[in-house]
Amino acid sequence: xxxxxxxxxxxxxxxxxxxxxxxxxxxxxxxxTAIPQKTTVHVTPREDGQVxxxxxxDPKSGEHRHTAYRLGEEKATGQWWDYVQGVTSVLAKSGxxxxxxxxxxxxxxxxxxxxxxxxxxxxSVLKAIRGSQNLDIPDMQIxxxxxxxxxxxxxxxVGIMDQMACSFAKSGEALFLDTRDLVYRNVRIPRESVELVxxxxxxxxxxxxxxxxxxxxxxxxxxxxxxxxxxxxxxxxKDLPRVATLAEPMNRRAKHVxxxxxxxxxxxxxxxxxxxxxLGRLFFESHAxxxxxxxxxxxxxDALVEAARFDSNVFGARLTGGxxxxxIVALVKAGTGASVGKKILEIYHRDPKRHGVLLVxxx
Ligand code: GLA
Numbered sequence: 001x002x003x004x005x006x007x008x009x010x011x012x013x014x015x016x017x018x019x020x021x022x023x024x025x026x027x028x029x030x031x032x033t034a035i036p037q038k039t040t041v042h043v044t045p046r047e048d049g050q051v052x053x054x055x056x057x058d059p060k061s062g063e064h065r066h067t068a069y070r071l072g073e074e075k076a077t078g079q080w081w082d083y084v085q086g087v088t089s090v091l092a093k094s095g096x097x098x099x100x101x102x103x104x105x106x107x108x109x110x111x112x113x114x115x116x117x118x119x120x121x122x123x124s125v126l127k128a129i130r131g132s133q134n135l136d137i138p139d140m141q142i143x144x145x146x147x148x149x150x151x152x153x154x155x156x157x158v159g160i161m162d163q164m165a166c167s168f169a170k171s172g173e174a175l176f177l178d179t180r181d182l183v184y185r186n187v188r189i190p191r192e193s194v195e196l197v198x199x200x201x202x203x204x205x206x207x208x209x210x211x212x213x214x215x216x217x218x219x220x221x222x223x224x225x226x227x228x229x230x231x232x233x234x235x236x237x238k239d240l241p242r243v244a245t246l247a248e249p250m251n252r253r254a255k256h257v258x259x260x261x262x263x264x265x266x267x268x269x270x271x272x273x274x275x276x277x278x279l280g281r282l283f284f285e286s287h288a289x290x291x292x293x294x295x296x297x298x299x300x301x302d303a304l305v306e307a308a309r310f311d312s313n314v315f316g317a318r319l320t321g322g323x324x325x326x327x328i329v330a331l332v333k334a335g336t337g338a339s340v341g342k343k344i345l346e347i348y349h350r351d352p353k354r355h356g357v358l359l360v361x362x363x
Pocket of ligand 1: 021025158323
């Protein structure tokens with residue numbers, strides 16, 4: 001007998017990617033971890049086919065955010081509730097017959113900061129609906145549905161890193177994920193030795209808007225075609241001379257992906273052997289590759305990374321997430337995070353037009 005929907009709550013943490021950027025949609029490797037900030041959602045069943053959403057106060061305008069729609073009438077609007085509409089649309093397309101519900105969302109994952117606020121929303125909403133309506137959906141499929149929300153409903157051709165991280169990553173452990181086979185293992189972050197600092201540049205990005213994200217993905221596909229491979233994952237450092245003969249900018253895009261995949265694997269070895277100088281060096285190298293070869297950084301992010309470089313407590317720093325704004329992540333000596341973050345911001349704010357925020361550690 002079909003069970004009656006019940007009230008349910010679920011949460012998902014945002015994520016920060018330590019290294020392995022723009023590798024996921026190329027079948028490569030990534031190394032994200034959970035951040036303390038999270039999204040919590042609550043679902044209350046309704047008798048009709050309506051979905052109402054209450055998302056609390058807008059962090060910028062303070063305005064109360066709420067909206068409603070009817071199941072089966074989901075339509076992309078370019079607004080925050082598309083992620084919820086996308087969830088019910090993808091579930092319906094996958095054969096689940098949903099009932100209406102009231103959804104309340106509370107989140108302190110900053111939006112547009114490269115910390116996966118949208119994936120945290122998708123994953124928490126999927127888990128709450130699963131709990132409420134007793135749906136048989138394993139966590140891996142939750143992540144895959146979340147990615148489909150982005151790809152099929154929102155129109156962002158993202159990979160699966162963020163949804164996997166929001167479903168599976170734990171704080172204090174990095175999720176070493178092979179995005180082709182969806183095989184992962186946790187790598188401990190020795191918090192007695194190191195901690196993470198995350199600083200938001202104040203420059204927001206939007207993956208769904210006409211930014212370079214989808215364009216980068218298309219450039220990688222072009223590179224694959226020219227090189228006769230299914231995905232750039234199949235290539236390694238020995239293929240770089242061949243990659244260099246590709247037309248601009250495909251040569252540099254492919255070079256970033258190949259070298260970044262190598263860096264992820266080296267980063268895991270460094271983390272597991274407590275070689276933080278090497279790990280930090282890989283962070284800086286990754287940043288340079290994203291800035292020069294993949295061209296997804298912006299001057300504000302570069303300024304934050306340079307500010308971090310001068311601090312002797314910093315092992316390394318880099319742009320994290322999709323880019324075109326967002327945040328940097330720095331690996332620093334344990335116990336110095338708050339002061340390092342403060343110093344980075346002091347330097348950054350020498351330009352009064354900049355509005356950076358220290359997100360981790362939370363002070
Ligand atoms: C965004 C996407 C991810 C990944 C990163 C870049 O966060 O959602 O799939 O591609 O950008 O590494």
